[in-house]
Amino acid sequence: MRVLIASGATGGTSKGSIGKYFHLKDFGEALTKFDIDYKLVRETDYVVGFPTKQISKLISSKKKFKKLIESFKPDAVIVDRQSNFGLEVIKAGIPLFVILRGHHWSELEFAKETIYKDRFMRKIVDARSQIAEKVFAGATAILPVSNYLIDIIKEHHPQQSIEVYVEGVNNARWYKQDGMQLKHPCVGLLQDANWWRKTREMLTLEKVIEKMPEINFYWVGDGQYKDQILQVLGRFDNFHWLGSLQYPDKVRE
Incomplete structure (x- = not known):
């Protein structure tokens, strides 16, 4: 087949x-x-x-x-x-x-x-x-x-055949290894910016980032709505945009 x-x-x-x-x-x-x-x-x-x-x-x-x-x-x-x-x-x-x-x-x-x-x-x-x-x-x-x-x-489509497709992640690829040099304590965000309905939720972090200057927030992701996010969150010194990283190796790091 x-x-x-x-x-x-x-x-x-x-x-x-x-x-x-x-x-x-x-x-x-x-x-x-x-x-x-x-x-x-x-x-x-x-x-x-x-x-x-x-x-x-x-x-x-x-x-x-x-x-x-x-x-x-x-x-x-x-x-x-x-x-x-x-x-x-x-x-x-x-x-x-x-x-x-x-x-x-x-x-x-x-x-x-x-x-x-x-x-x-x-x-x-x-x-x-x-x-x-x-x-x-x-x-x-x-x-x-x-x-x-x-x-x-x-x-x-009430007459259409439907079967759930389980799309999981192979955990064998997500092992511990030496990572990037980040400023700690920190929070990592892995989110693309291609659907505004999903992407806009990142803006809820504005007050959190402002009130927690001692915590560093790292965003890995890219997309057509990247600029709308960076215009708001990018003004904080403790927010860092890493762009789009190679998947899965660089993301794992």
């Missing part, structure tokens, strides 16, 4: 959402124990759909996708994003399994209420939402990462 795994983690300030890609690779390696061959790819290397600024990729992407399918010949495809890649898999008649890590519908509505208020960006969000709904509807099954998401999925 052959399984194609397509990661939606891309480039940009989040450094390709390395953690998610890394865990998908772990999952693929686990499949080999059951004599299942896998291939892990970044979906945007093969399919770029409209709307996009990458016009050249938009024109050539379908040829690359077709070549990928013809060469690897997958029996099933797993994706962790609801995008044009998933649509192409459905059109090709290959069983598609969609990993869902959060409340997709709530995140879209929140985005339109906060960061995408102008009419043009709302239309972009709506267009991507329509693509996602087609992927959810046409998938063989949706794989939420928690039981909490099951009822939420059923509200939108």
Whole structure:
């Protein structure tokens, strides 16, 4: 059996959402124990759909996708994003399994209420939402990462097959080793800055950091909302931004 795994983690300030890609690779390696061959790819290397600024990729992407399918010949495809890649898999008649890590519908509505208020960006969000709904509807099954998401999925796709996908962390990689030279006492924060609804919660630390000048706060993470956080927390001498670190080795340090 052959399984194609397509990661939606891309480039940009989040450094390709390395953690998610890394865990998908772990999952693929686990499949080999059951004599299942896998291939892990970044979906945007093969399919770029409209709307996009990458016009050249938009024109050539379908040829690359077709070549990928013809060469690897997958029996099933797993994706962790609801995008044009998933649509192409459905059109090709290959069983598609969609990993869902959060409340997709709530995140879209929140985005339109906060960061995408102008009419043009709302239309972009709506267009991507329509693509996602087609992927959810046409998938063989949706794989939420928690039981909490099951009822939420059923509200939108009551007839869809749902199985919980447990995405854990291999604790064998998180052993003690010599770490970075940090100022102690300190608190470490590991959080990306790509979903404002999650990222904004870091701002609740403002009063804490101000009232505890003897404690150093280190933030590891990056993303499109980094500046909004640094504008508030970066003014404190005991707050230190370390940027995006290599996962998992530098994060472990």
